Amino acid sequence: MTDAPQLHWVNAGQAHSALWRSQSDMAPPKRVQLADDTLKADTAYRLACEGTALLWQGDFQNARQLLQAMARRIDRNPKKMGTTPAESFHLHRQAQAQRARILAMLLVPLEADYRIPLRRAPTVEAACMMVYGPTAQSSVVSLRELQGLIGAHEWHKKGVDIPALGGRIYPQHGVFSPLRGEYVDLVASAPLPTLDVAFDIGTGTGVLAAVLAKRGIKRIVATDQDPRALACASENLQRLGYAAQVELLQTNLFPTGRAPLVVCNPPWVPARPSSPIEYAVYDPDSRMLLGFLNGLASHLTPNGEGWLILSDLAEHLGLRSRAFLLDAIHNAGLQVLERHDIRPRHPKASDSTDVLHTARAAEVTSLWRLSQLAPIHPATKG
Numbered sequence: 001m002t003d004a005p006q007l008h009w010v011n012a013g014q015a016h017s018a019l020w021r022s023q024s025d026m027a028p029p030k031r032v033q034l035a036d037d038t039l040k041a042d043t044a045y046r047l048a049c050e051g052t053a054l055l056w057q058g059d060f061q062n063a064r065q066l067l068q069a070m071a072r073r074i075d076r077n078p079k080k081m082g083t084t085p086a087e088s089f090h091l092h093r094q095a096q097a098q099r100a101r102i103l104a105m106l107l108v109p110l111e112a113d114y115r116i117p118l119r120r121a122p123t124v125e126a127a128c129m130m131v132y133g134p135t136a137q138s139s140v141v142s143l144r145e146l147q148g149l150i151g152a153h154e155w156h157k158k159g160v161d162i163p164a165l166g167g168r169i170y171p172q173h174g175v176f177s178p179l180r181g182e183y184v185d186l187v188a189s190a191p192l193p194t195l196d197v198a199f200d201i202g203t204g205t206g207v208l209a210a211v212l213a214k215r216g217i218k219r220i221v222a223t224d225q226d227p228r229a230l231a232c233a234s235e236n237l238q239r240l241g242y243a244a245q246v247e248l249l250q251t252n253l254f255p256t257g258r259a260p261l262v263v264c265n266p267p268w269v270p271a272r273p274s275s276p277i278e279y280a281v282y283d284p285d286s287r288m289l290l291g292f293l294n295g296l297a298s299h300l301t302p303n304g305e306g307w308l309i310l311s312d313l314a315e316h317l318g319l320r321s322r323a324f325l326l327d328a329i330h331n332a333g334l335q336v337l338e339r340h341d342i343r344p345r346h347p348k349a350s351d352s353t354d355v356l357h358t359a360r361a362a363e364v365t366s367l368w369r370l371s372q373l374a375p376i377h378p379a380t381k382g
Contacts, residue, residue: 005019005022005027005028006020007028007029007032007107008032009032009033009034009055011034018138018140019135019139021110021132021139021140021145022141022142022145023173023275023277024274024275024276024277025275025276026104026142026275029051029052029053030051031053032054032107033052033053033054034054034057035055035057035106036056036058037058039054041073042073044070045069045070045074047105048105049102053105054105054106054107055107055109056106056109058119059118059120060116060118060119060120060122063108064147067106067144070102070103070106071103074098074099074103079095080095081355085316085317085356085358086318088355089318089319089359091355092356093271100144100274103142104142104145106142106143106144107142108140108142109138110124110138110139110141113125114128114129114132114135122150124149124150127150127153127173128149130149130153130156131149148173149173152173155170155171155177156171156172157170160177160178160179162181162210162211163185164187164188165207165214166214167239167240168239169205169206169207169210169236170235170236171205172205172228172235174226174276175228175229175232175280176204176280176281177205178205178207179346180346182342182344182365183265183309184207184208184211186365187211187263187309187367188211188214190367190369192216192217193260193261193303193304193305194259194304195216196219197220197259197260198212198217198219198262199254199255199259199261200212200220200223200246201223201253201264202223202265202266202288203223203224203229203230204233204265205233206222206236206237207236208309209237210237210242212261213242213245213246214240214242217261218245219245220245220247221249222246222247222248222249223250223255224250225250225252227250230248230250233248252291253295254295254299258298258299258304259304260301260304261305261306262296262300262304262305262306263307263309264288264292264306264308266283266292266308267279267283268281268283268313269283269314269317269319270283270284270289270319271283271319272284286320286328289308289310289328293308293328293332293334296332296334297332297333297373304372305337305369305370307368307370308368309367309368310325310365310368311363312363312364312365313359313360313363316359316360316362329368329370330373333372333373334370334371334372335371336368336370339367339369340366341366342364342366343363343364344360344364
């Protein structure tokens with residue numbers, strides 16, 4: 001732990017330090033000031049905007065209220081709109097990143113056993129243990145991150161109902177939650193080319209592997225690069241009774257061999273993530289999308305199908321064109337057999353106050369059924 005980042009501050013002329021925790025890979029703030037219940041929201045907001053972190057020493061519930069007050073001050077600023085959907089998206093992302101940086105400046109201490117040594121503090125030991133693991137050191141974390149851990153722990157305890165499974169998926173912190181169920185419905189209803197073997201590329205919580213298992217596929221190889229995702233998928237598949245049908249494998253994209261069905265639900269938006277957690281949503285330069293397409297033909301059996309589950313939100317945002325996608329499919333030696341579409345049901349699709357409302361309202365999620373491009377045989381002379 002000697003190489004772990006440390007937060008440093010001074011109290012009553014004495015230097016102090018503690019382990020710095022950040023799941024977003026945020027560096028420890030360089031300027032730290034102790035703060036308590038006497039701190040006014042306007043002052044806290046100004047200090048945070050200037051890059052001064054506030055290490056809280058007062059009542060925990062007052063810290064929560066202060067964070068909400070700081071958020072309100074940020075949200076009072078008018079939202080910038082670009083002249084194009086792509087420019088509006090990038091301005092929106094910049095505003096989100098700035099908002100996150102400011103709110104991350106309110107810090108709380110954690111004891112070595114993850115107790116919060118503040119008045120009226122909640123019990124967070126289980127949530128912290130799930131994400132950070134066992135430790136013997138006191139540490140400091142942003143209150144905003146801690147709230148995220150608590151929320152993720154509650155989701156993990158109660159789970160997400162998946163009608164297509166007739167059961168629940170229990171996401172873990174840092175693993176994309178299947179709250180948008182329309183893509184799951186597409187996989188649950190598309191005609192299966194096989195009941196023998198399938199690959200699930202980038203399995204995440206294991207929800208699509210579970211859907212394929214429920215539909216009767218005898219053997220599924222589900223891959224992911226993230227050990228947390230594989231642990232989450234393993235737990236979910238055990239709960240649902242499909243562990244014997246699914247082999248979990250830590251690898252980038254494809255396992256070795258071929259299958260008559262290969263399924264992939266890559267991140268839908270080709271933009272740079274601002275933290276490791278966002279890699280489930282943002283696919284810089286469409287790397288995973290192109291990696292899947294370019295490797296698919298060599299992992300399909302003859303007459304096999306690749307299912308690409310992809311939203312067209314990026315097209316409506318001006319970040320990727322339909323022509324780019326179709327060219328990528330063709331250049332990978334693939335052809336489109338059929339496309340199944342579904343409209344989103346999430347609340348943002350109908351929220352007219354959302355900066356990206358126009359694009360979200362037009363969004364369609366599709367399951368593209370792909371196969372190897374049929375060879376062109378030269379005409380024989382008669």
